[in-house]
Structure formats: C-alpha cells, structure tokens
Amino acid sequence: MTAPILRRLSDLRALHSEWRREGARIGLVPTMGALHEGHLSLVAAAKAACDRVIVTIFVNPKQFNNAEDLAKYPRTELADAEKLAPYGVDAIYVPDPDQIYPEGYATTVSVTGLTDVMEGEFRPGHFDGVATVVAKLFLQSGADEAFFGEKDYQQLMVVTRMARDLDIPITVHGCATVREASGLAMSSRNMRLSPEALGKAGQLYPVLQELADQLQAGVRFDDILPAAKARLSEEGFGELEYLDLRCGETLAPLERADRPARLLVAVWLDGIRLIDNIAVDPV
Ligand SMILES: Nc1ncnc2c1ncn2[C@@H]1O[C@H](COP(=O)(O)OP(=O)(O)OP(=O)(O)O)[C@@H](O)[C@H]1O
Numbered sequence: 001m002t003a004p005i006l007r008r009l010s011d012l013r014a015l016h017s018e019w020r021r022e023g024a025r026i027g028l029v030p031t032m033g034a035l036h037e038g039h040l041s042l043v044a045a046a047k048a049a050c051d052r053v054i055v056t057i058f059v060n061p062k063q064f065n066n067a068e069d070l071a072k073y074p075r076t077e078l079a080d081a082e083k084l085a086p087y088g089v090d091a092i093y094v095p096d097p098d099q100i101y102p103e104g105y106a107t108t109v110s111v112t113g114l115t116d117v118m119e120g121e122f123r124p125g126h127f128d129g130v131a132t133v134v135a136k137l138f139l140q141s142g143a144d145e146a147f148f149g150e151k152d153y154q155q156l157m158v159v160t161r162m163a164r165d166l167d168i169p170i171t172v173h174g175c176a177t178v179r180e181a182s183g184l185a186m187s188s189r190n191m192r193l194s195p196e197a198l199g200k201a202g203q204l205y206p207v208l209q210e211l212a213d214q215l216q217a218g219v220r221f222d223d224i225l226p227a228a229k230a231r232l233s234e235e236g237f238g239e240l241e242y243l244d245l246r247c248g249e250t251l252a253p254l255e256r257a258d259r260p261a262r263l264l265v266a267v268w269l270d271g272i273r274l275i276d277n278i279a280v281d282p283v
C-alpha cells in the first residue's frame with residue numbers, strides 16, 4: 001500500500017502527535033526525490049530501527065548554486081511513491097514550498113569550518129541551504145533518528161554537527177554508499193549521463209580503490225596524486241574539482257592515512273558533476 005502523501009506541516013504534526021501517543025520511535029529519511037536503491041537502503045535502515053518512518057521529498061532551491069541544475073533536477077513523485085510502497089513507509093512528506101519557506105522567511109543555519117572546503121568551496125551557499133532545510137525537517141518532523149548516505153560524506157558531517165550544535169534531539173546515522181555493478185555510486189543525477197558517459201563513470205570508483213590501497217600501504221598522498229589525476233583524464237573525465245585525503249571526522253587535510261581517513265572526489269563528466277568517496281583506514 002502506498003503511504004499517505006502529506007503537503008502541509010499541520011498534517012505532519014497531527015500524525016506526529018498520534019504516533020507519540022502510541023510511544024512510537026520516529027525515523028526520518030530526507031531526500032530530494034528521484035528515488036533509487038541508495039535512497040531505499042536508507043529507508044530500509046530506518047524501518048529496521050524505528051516504529052514509524054517518514055520519507056521527505058523536497059527539491060530545496062536554497063541549496064542549488066546553479067540555476068540550470070535546479071531546473072533540470074528530476075521530479076518523479078508518483079514513481080517515488082510506488083518505489084516506497086513495499087517498504088511500509090508511514091508517511092511521505094512533500095511539503096508545499098511555503099511550508100518550508102513561508103512569506104518573509106529570513107533565517108539561515110550556517111555551519112562554519114567543515115563547510116569551507118570541497119563541496120562548500122565549489123558550491124558556494126550550498127551547505128547553508130542544506131543545513132537550513134535539514135534543521136527545519138528535523139524540527140518539523142520531531143523525529144528521533146535520521147538517516148543519511150555516506151555518498152554525501154561532507155553533508156553527513158555537516159548535518160551531524162548542526163544537530164549537535166543546536167541541541168536538536170535526534171540521532172544522525174550514516175549509511176554505506178550503494179553502487180552500481182560497475183562501482184559507480186548511485187545518484188539521481190546519473191540519469192542525465194549518456195550511455196557512453198555511464199560507461200566511463202564506472203572508472204571513478206576503481207581509481208579511488210587503487211588510491212586507497214596505496215595509501216593503506218603507507219605512501220604519501222602527494223606522491224600518488226599526479227598519476228591518479230592523469231588516469232582520470234585518460235579515462236575521459238573532465239574538470240577535477242577536488243581529489244582530497246582528509247580526516248574522516250574533522251575533514252582536515254592529511255598527508256598520509258595515519259588515522260581513519262576519507263578520500264573524496266568531485267569531477268565533471270558529460271556536463272554532470274559526480275561526487276564519491278571511500279574510507280581509508282590506517283593499517
Ligand atoms: N548511492 C547512495 N547510497 C546511499 N545513500 C545515498 C546514495 N545516493 C544518495 N544517497 C543519500 O540519499 C539522501 C538523499 O540524497 P539525494 O536525494 O540528493 O540523492 P542523490 O542521488 O544523492 O541525488 P543527487 O543527484 O542530488 O546527488 C542523502 O542522504 C544521500 O546521501
């Protein structure tokens with residue numbers, strides 16, 4: 001059975017009160033829709049941990065730094081509701097824009113430090129938009145637990161910090177990245193890749209894996225970075241925005257993987273910006 005679609009905050013609050021009376025533990029899965037197996041893995045994790053699960057679908061204009069990207073973002077609400085049906089989700093919250101940003105809305109949530117680099121550097125204003133909408137979704141839903149993908153690793157760090165700093169009583173969980181058979185991280189934007197580009201995109205993860213293996217053997221990142229950049233270019237990737245080795249907790253840059261680390265990348269292919277990351281644990 002498909003879950004009820006709620007478009008008004010008052011309807012979400014009414015359900016929330018009913019569930020609280022039942023003593024239910026409430027899980028939240030925030031998304032921008034165009035659901036794929038990656039999103040559905042978050043839903044499955046939420047269902048396993050919580051009594052009631054809300055999936056939100058809201059294409060948040062405040063986090064898009066590129067008007068064309070926002071205009072082209074896929075919107076597939078009916079198909080999304082059908083994909084969620086087998087999971088027994090309890091509500092799908094697709095707020096009308098004025099339920100998130102009513103007339104005169106004037107507040108921004110801004111997380112400093114963690115947002116200065118990588119996605120924050122190349123998508124100015126992006127994380128203010130993310131932190132603001134996620135803070136609102138946490139508060140509107142009153143959920144106890146929230147589920148995010150490690151695919152957007154920096155986002156996961158930012159929303160975790162934001163909830164902690166604002167004393168929002170919610171536990172943020174990070175869930176492993178779901179990949180295509182080629183290793184390509186699933187992403188709604190992959191739909192816009194041509195078949196040829198999809199083939200090339202599958203080469204990104206093997207490059208990350210090879211770098212991770214070398215780093216685990218103790219080499220310095222700067223010694224292997226030039227060859228990795230050359231390989232991406234040979235494989236047909238376009239502009240490389242960043243390929244960084246960073247502390248898995250603070251995102252501070254690292255020379256070697258001498259503590260739990262992440263290798264993170266953003267690269268263009270066929271007019272689409274791909275991001276991915278991989279854990280590199282010290283040996
Ligand atoms: N492949 C994946 N595996 C696990 N979680 C994922 C995956 N892709 C997205 N998510 C998570 O789903 C949530 C919603 O993400 P979003 O709706 O932006 O999907 P997306 O596929 O990442 O789209 P985009 O093309 O904007 O990157 C986020 O927490 C995100 O990290």
Ligand SMILES: CC(C)(CO)[C@@H](O)C(=O)[O-]
Pocket residue numbers: 030031032058060063130133134152155
């Ligand atoms: C967390 C999120 C739903 C906030 O709009 C978005 O950034 C996303 O889909 O990852």
Ligand code: BAL
Pocket residue numbers: 063064152155
């Ligand atoms: N997947 C993170 C949301 C975004 O790209 O805007």
